[in-house]
Amino acid sequence: MEPALIGLIVVVALALAFDFINGFHDTANAIATSVATKVLTPTQAIAMAAILNVVGALTGTAVAKTISKDIVPQELATLELVGAALVSAITWNLFTWWKGLPSSSSHALIFSLVGAGVAAGGWDSIIRTGVEKTLKGLLYSPLLGFIVPIMLMAALSWLFLRRMRPRTVTRNFRWLQILSAAFMAFSHGGNDAQKTMGIITFALAAYSNTRIDIVPQWVILACAVAMGLGTATGGWRIIKTMGFKVVDLKPVDGFVAETSAALIIEGASRLGIPVSTTHTISSSIMGVGTTKGFKKVKWQVAGRIVQAWVFTIPVCIALGWACYRVAELFT
Template structure:
């Protein structure tokens, strides 16, 4: 086994984690920044710390990613497949970040894995893709939309007779908690996905057997995700925080609480790798719909949802093309 391909793949995996961090930092903090509950830098620092803690909070998602999406490839051939998958995911992250589109880093990764596996002649576990990726991709936004609507409706009813200024101030404070919970869930979900990829690389290289995550892998993925988060993703933050609806503190709290609850349930209850982008975006839409349906800018929402559907095939195509390049160059 060529050590070079293993080291390069791990470096690229950490590069994916970094892009995941700055691409998805908006998920955790866009609502709290847009409602002025937190300053941008304070929000990013908080998110980075909570991402770090979330990375150590559970490993069920990592084991799902490392085993269950594609057949475990072997040798240098398998390592280059994994390398190509990561390049496909990173490329799509950068494209969607440039256009300010809150797409899913998770589904870019899964799309890259499928595309590279097909190009490299490795079996795709389609039942695992459907069960662990496709079904949660459809269910989690629906739950986020409905959950956001119900939570916001409950808040409106509970505080219907309260002083508006005092309520706004109270929810602005509460948002620091809900944003932290969101960032913790992001670390729990997204750091674990890269941990699973690194474990898969170590398995391919015959460095380890099984799905246990070495401590150094946890630290490396957690710190890299946190650094990426602190770098910030301002383009996507504007889309989530202002372009879907104009958020107020109670709405921001409702959206963040809903999304965080869904991520915890998916991580601990089902070990399902879901998209933090999908759940927070759909929760914001649900919250906005409590004002009136026209309060949500459905044109912007439509473009975001369209991006969700093209993420996996787009990343798969880039990964397949990348595999063709490395196959000619190294195999």
């Protein structure tokens, strides 16, 4: 077997490993609120999230095309560059999972790719418009994630909640929260699995030394399954942080947070914007919390989450750069 083909197989395996880790790292995105409110048991929530992650991953490739074409030019793609980006992103994901911090797998991958691209060809090799699109998603998705649930909760309160007894609200929204958790899992698969599709397509372009504009069907299926399997394993450290340590949630709160986040993520997916599902649902939970009163949100825990967001970009650029330099020593 030729060395280049072996390298491609290793890189694809790394990419699917990243996708699997992304799944269990981000399980909390879809199910933390429904587990915290006891609408679903952990087993039920994980099973539903795993299935709908797969279904969501099969619904489009706009984000994958952004990753494969709009961050680093395919003409500069090498297997060493892709491998370095994946090792960097996996390292950061495992570290933040160990610490129980809901950081962004998406931005870990993208900015690891930026770091490896800089090491390979300098800052001029980075496609500015693609990075700007990612940074806009990084800024606007949590901002909208914080504002939209406040507006949605205000609308629900004015239309329905003020006329209903607390027990009736809880009973009705238990059922509605199952639907919102399903929508959240679907949207998560639709945005996050596409990042791995994009990185594998980028690797295929490096191996074949040709431009690839369409994501191969086998890549779509492999990434969907890998994410679903990862989700099925659960990520309890982060589930505990998001579901129980930021704010005390009731079914109506979970419904509002999940619905708001899922709408934002789904919209971004259709526009080809790689947003962080973690940032979006975390900020939605905080937004819902503020409707109960500013002091109801455990801002110390929220501050730790924000720190992980802030550190992801510079750390992953540096890690991606370092991993590429190490890869150069062995090639």
